Amino acid sequence: MLQKQVNRLRRKARVRSQISGTASRPRLSIFRSTSHITAQLIDDEAGKTLAYVSDLKMKDKATKTELAGKVWSEIAKVAKDLKIDTIVFDRGWFSYHGRVKALADAAREWGLKF
Secondary structure, three states, X not given: OOHHHHHHHHHHHHHHHHOOOOOOOOEEXXXXXXXXXXXXXXXXXXXXXXXXXXXXXXXXXXXXXXXXXXXXXXXXXXXXXXXXXXXXEEOOOOOOOOHHHHHHHHHHHOOOEO
């Protein structure tokens, strides 16, 4: 493997070793590719995904950062239906910047705590 990939996997393992989600406080895991972003609410104790939203099916003409906010508004509706008000934020190997930050800020606007 290239050193860049090794560093990325090491960073992901470091972040993931410190956080875990429960049914009352699920883990918000995000994945950001070059053109899309996905978000999942995960209960690690039961090994279940509670909610999944991606911008793949969104037909809106918007920037990637605006789509990240819209992804969160969709998953926030599901979180409110499940009566979830606190989450654990799992950014994976991505730095807290750009689309990742936009998604987190949108989560805070919807009233979630992490």
